[in-house]
Amino acid sequence: MACLFSFLVSTDLLPADSGEGVTFAFLEQLMDILLQYILKSFDRSTKVIDFHYPNDLLEGFNWELDEQPNTLEDILMSCRTTLKYAVKTGHPRYFNQLSTGLDMVGLAADWLTSTANTNMFTYEIAPVFVLLEYITLKKMRAMIGWPGGCGDGIFSPGGAISNMYAMLIARYKLFPEVKEKGMAAIPKLIAFTSEHSHFSIKKSAAALGIGMDGVVLIKCDGFVPFYVSATAGTTVYGAFDPLVAIADICKKYNIWMHVDAAWGGGLLMSRKHRWKLNGVERACSVTWNPHKMMGVPLQCSALLVREEGLLQSCNQMNACYLFQTDKQYDLSYDTGDKALQCGRHVDIFKLWLMWRAKGTMGFEAQIDKCLDLAEYLYNKIKDREGFEMVFDGKVLVRFVNLTYFWSFQVAPQIKTRMMAFGTTMVSYQPQGDKVNFFRMVISNPAATQEDIDFLIEEIERLGHDL
Amino acid sequence: MACLFSFLVSTDLLPADSGEGVTFAFLEQLMDILLQYILKSFDRSTKVIDFHYPNDLLEGFNWELDEQPNTLEDILMSCRTTLKYAVKTGHPRYFNQLSTGLDMVGLAADWLTSTANTNMFTYEIAPVFVLLEYITLKKMRAMIGWPGGCGDGIFSPGGAISNMYAMLIARYKLFPEVKEKGMAAIPKLIAFTSEHSHFSIKKSAAALGIGMDGVVLIKCDGFVPFYVSATAGTTVYGAFDPLVAIADICKKYNIWMHVDAAWGGGLLMSRKHRWKLNGVERACSVTWNPHKMMGVPLQCSALLVREEGLLQSCNQMNACYLFQTDKQYDLSYDTGDKALQCGRHVDIFKLWLMWRAKGTMGFEAQIDKCLDLAEYLYNKIKDREGFEMVFDGKVLVRFVNLTYFWSFQVAPQIKTRMMAFGTTMVSYQPQGDKVNFFRMVISNPAATQEDIDFLIEEIERLGHDL
Numbered sequence: 001m002a003c004l005f006s007f008l009v010s011t012d013l014l015p016a017d018s019g020e021g022v023t024f025a026f027l028e029q030l031m032d033i034l035l036q037y038i039l040k041s042f043d044r045s046t047k048v049i050d051f052h053y054p055n056d057l058l059e060g061f062n063w064e065l066d067e068q069p070n071t072l073e074d075i076l077m078s079c080r081t082t083l084k085y086a087v088k089t090g091h092p093r094y095f096n097q098l099s100t101g102l103d104m105v106g107l108a109a110d111w112l113t114s115t116a117n118t119n120m121f122t123y124e125i126a127p128v129f130v131l132l133e134y135i136t137l138k139k140m141r142a143m144i145g146w147p148g149g150c151g152d153g154i155f156s157p158g159g160a161i162s163n164m165y166a167m168l169i170a171r172y173k174l175f176p177e178v179k180e181k182g183m184a185a186i187p188k189l190i191a192f193t194s195e196h197s198h199f200s201i202k203k204s205a206a207a208l209g210i211g212m213d214g215v216v217l218i219k220c221d222g223f224v225p226f227y228v229s230a231t232a233g234t235t236v237y238g239a240f241d242p243l244v245a246i247a248d249i250c251k252k253y254n255i256w257m258h259v260d261a262a263w264g265g266g267l268l269m270s271r272k273h274r275w276k277l278n279g280v281e282r283a284c285s286v287t288w289n290p291h292k293m294m295g296v297p298l299q300c301s302a303l304l305v306r307e308e309g310l311l312q313s314c315n316q317m318n319a320c321y322l323f324q325t326d327k328q329y330d331l332s333y334d335t336g337d338k339a340l341q342c343g344r345h346v347d348i349f350k351l352w353l354m355w356r357a358k359g360t361m362g363f364e365a366q367i368d369k370c371l372d373l374a375e376y377l378y379n380k381i382k383d384r385e386g387f388e389m390v391f392d393g394k395v396l397v398r399f400v401n402l403t404y405f406w407s408f409q410v411a412p413q414i415k416t417r418m419m420a421f422g423t424t425m426v427s428y429q430p431q432g433d434k435v436n437f438f439r440m441v442i443s444n445p446a447a448t449q450e451d452i453d454f455l456i457e458e459i460e461r462l463g464h465d466l
Numbered sequence: 467m468a469c470l471f472s473f474l475v476s477t478d479l480l481p482a483d484s485g486e487g488v489t490f491a492f493l494e495q496l497m498d499i500l501l502q503y504i505l506k507s508f509d510r511s512t513k514v515i516d517f518h519y520p521n522d523l524l525e526g527f528n529w530e531l532d533e534q535p536n537t538l539e540d541i542l543m544s545c546r547t548t549l550k551y552a553v554k555t556g557h558p559r560y561f562n563q564l565s566t567g568l569d570m571v572g573l574a575a576d577w578l579t580s581t582a583n584t585n586m587f588t589y590e591i592a593p594v595f596v597l598l599e600y601i602t603l604k605k606m607r608a609m610i611g612w613p614g615g616c617g618d619g620i621f622s623p624g625g626a627i628s629n630m631y632a633m634l635i636a637r638y639k640l641f642p643e644v645k646e647k648g649m650a651a652i653p654k655l656i657a658f659t660s661e662h663s664h665f666s667i668k669k670s671a672a673a674l675g676i677g678m679d680g681v682v683l684i685k686c687d688g689f690v691p692f693y694v695s696a697t698a699g700t701t702v703y704g705a706f707d708p709l710v711a712i713a714d715i716c717k718k719y720n721i722w723m724h725v726d727a728a729w730g731g732g733l734l735m736s737r738k739h740r741w742k743l744n745g746v747e748r749a750c751s752v753t754w755n756p757h758k759m760m761g762v763p764l765q766c767s768a769l770l771v772r773e774e775g776l777l778q779s780c781n782q783m784n785a786c787y788l789f790q791t792d793k794q795y796d797l798s799y800d801t802g803d804k805a806l807q808c809g810r811h812v813d814i815f816k817l818w819l820m821w822r823a824k825g826t827m828g829f830e831a832q833i834d835k836c837l838d839l840a841e842y843l844y845n846k847i848k849d850r851e852g853f854e855m856v857f858d859g860k861v862l863v864r865f866v867n868l869t870y871f872w873s874f875q876v877a878p879q880i881k882t883r884m885m886a887f888g889t890t891m892v893s894y895q896p897q898g899d900k901v902n903f904f905r906m907v908i909s910n911p912a913a914t915q916e917d918i919d920f921l922i923e924e925i926e927r928l929g930h931d932l
Contacts, residue, residue: 026574037581086592102583112499124885341626362477
């Protein structure tokens with residue numbers, strides 16, 4: 001097969017006449033490369049990463065884009081090389097980010113999505129995907145606790161954009177004239193959030209013309225408080241804001257209550273742990289990223305809105321080439337004008353198909369297992385020599401499945417060695433007055449107690465002489 | 467195989483112990499479904515769409531998300547059903563949007579991207595993809611005409627967001643204090659654009675707190691003009707603004723010049739047609755969507771910025787859990803803090819791999835062919851009974867590959883019948899004082915003269931009695 005591809009080029013593939021044979025052979029060869037990568041991803045004897053510095057990778061291969069075409073053999077070789085140096089984010093010992101793991105049904109769904117290659121902006125060109133988004137958003141709203149799953153929502157390219165949507169519609173709700181006249185026409189606004197909230201809150205305020213100074217913790221005169229962003233599962237500590245108390249205050253002062261549950265939202269699937277989000281049903285809007293704790297492939301982030309119609313009236317521009325009012329079907333299924341984007345990637349199918357495959361109980365089991373593993377890790381290291389918990393156990397019960405430890409203030413050196421060996425990956429960082437500590441995330445369904453044991457021993461091995 | 471999957475569920479797949487066999491069989495079965503769909507997509511005897519109204523689709527199948535898991539057999543059946551009712555956007559007779567066609571190398575690249583399942587925010591977890599983005603953005607800037615490919619850029623979730631980025635950094639460049647203090651601290655701003663520009667310009671102004679009223683064509687006192695969004699390939703007419711004249715004015719008054727070349731940017735690949743973008747090299751920023759005229763799978767949109775460092779300083783928040791300053795590699799490869807998003811989908815690989823496969827000359831040939839077909843269509847219908855060109859030939863030379871015609875003011879009825887037969891798809895719309903007309907887009911590499919002939923005859927057949 002290799003010799004076949006060494007003299008074929010992409011114009012021999014479909015839609016070329018009689019291109020079926022070449023196309024099938026090419027895609028099957030590619031599938032073989034992908035299947036081998038998947039096998040290795042789950043194989044503990046394989047490295048998580050074969051790390052190289054940027055210049056080494058840049059100079060070690062020919063990545064250049066030329067005037068002339070390359071052969072399909074070269075294309076397949078490029079695929080192999082790309083995967084050789086990729087981080088195996090599905091590897092049982094990959095703990096580096098909030099999004100880890102590789103779900104086989106989610107992957108199948110993403111391949112199908114790529115093959116369908118369409119756009120969420122109208123029912124006309126994405127009928128099934130639009131309906132599945134409709135069904136899934138309603139189900140998610142029901143899980144939040146809004147009566148009958150009422151409200152609205154949209155899948156967006158990540159939690160930061162979902163949070164920006166929330167701030168955008170909150171401002172619009174209070175001062176609809178801002179859409180036409182801008183910030184100059186309305187009072188100075190203040191949004192409240194915790195010091196451990198995600199940076200996207202300040203980023204949103206900067207982008208929306210509110211300014212980063214408009215995001216504060218303290219009371220200021222002369223400003224109109226319009227927005228509270230509570231966090232359900234902070235990015236670093238995994239902590240939960242007290243949602244019920246925040247809801248009471250927001251109600252009293254008529255302030256929009258947003259819950260950034262990008263990370264913690266998955267707990268709504270767990271009868272054992274969903275109490276941590278008590279009060280979320282009183283929110284005006286909720287960000288919930290299935291691509292984090294629920295293990296859906298990237299990207300999959302939802303913004304849920306309690307009030308129907310706001311997303312549409314805030315963002316609509318009625319582009320007549322997309323949203324013709326004399327279409328033959330119910331226009332409420334054309335979601336495009338709710339979005340800041342025009343075209344919108346299909347992010348729904350992988351979540352829907354995984355949900356079908358696992359059932360709600362399957363997601364619950366997966367999440368409960370991760371939280372059990374976090375407790376296992378906590379118990380193993382809390383009294384272990386050389387480790388120190390950044391937070392004590394009392395605080396920890398308010399955390400999700402993040403646990404923190406550091407060893408000898410040498411996290412960066414250990415991380416460098418870890419990358420060189422490629423045996424496991426975990427992230428570190430400073431926070432406030434804490435020196436660098438490892439931020440341990442368990443969201444990978446492939447991880448077991450054995451992998452936790454391995455991680456601890458590997459950190460000790462890598463740091464023994466520091 | 468069917469009977470095997472009827473008693474297996476998703477927990478039998480990897481990472482289950484000994485899950486390799488089931489996983490491979492499941493993914494191969496899925497691949498078979500996808501390959502059949504691809505074959506049909508290119509088969510002219512297959513419908514473009516098997517259209518059903520939303521309620522029929524909702525009620526005709528069980529799409530519900532339940533507590534219990536479903537079998538893998540059910541999951542494969544869901545995949546078949548989803549594709550049965552999908553719009554075949556790669557079909558040679560699908561002309562409905564600016565993004566059409568299904569490139570086999572692009573598809574392979576997207577499957578690989580899904581399998582690698584990572585995030586663009588740091589080099590640490592996406593080393594190869596970050597480098598490929600670096601190489602490709604530089605190449606695109608060189609094609610725009612910026613010396614040595616200098617500058618900056620980012621791939622974003624679509625042209626509307628790319629345009630929003632441009633307005634955001636233009637405002638920041640003129641008034642950096644806006645990031646901290648918001649719109650209240652700076653003068654009222656005015657952006658200029660043409661009446662045929664994309665609605666995302668007004669959408670951006672509304673979101674950024676400038677207000678839709680801040681986007682105008684005429685001079686106003688008391689405002690600071692800060693931004694001109696010129697269009698290279700308008701969404702409806704495919705028209706080009708006179709970029710050189712606009713560049714002269716922007717230079718004289720020190721106004722940020724943005725070129726929205728989401729649609730027209732692909733012409734930079736064509737020696738024959740790139741003159742239509744003369745002057746683009748004088749822009750401060752350019753939006754260019756390879757997922758439109760270049761046929762890269764959705765989503766693939768780039769914002770290119772001439773001045774290096776602006777994207778970073780405008781958007782950075784220095785989240786310490788991602789962008790640790792004591793990392794072991796060159797931090798300039800961590801692109802995450804340039805983005806409004808936090809996590810960012812890998813959109814680069816499909817473009818890079820297609821470019822490798824076709825070479826620049828392959829893209830050029832593909833685009834030149836589409837423009838030739840547009841001319842063929844124009845010549846066929848300009849004097850044809852029952853059709854009327856919305857624009858005459860003289861105007862048309864400034865267009866890309868859009869041609870317009872309408873028949874008997876009955877476009878909506880014809881479209882409804884077209885969807886019912888499913889034989890082809892083309893979009894219609896009103897614009898200004900023009901009644902509904904068909905907006906014909908040719909960006910599909912699979913389309914031939916025969917498909918153009920078919921379209922014309924099909925419109926006549928469907929509309930003969932109206």
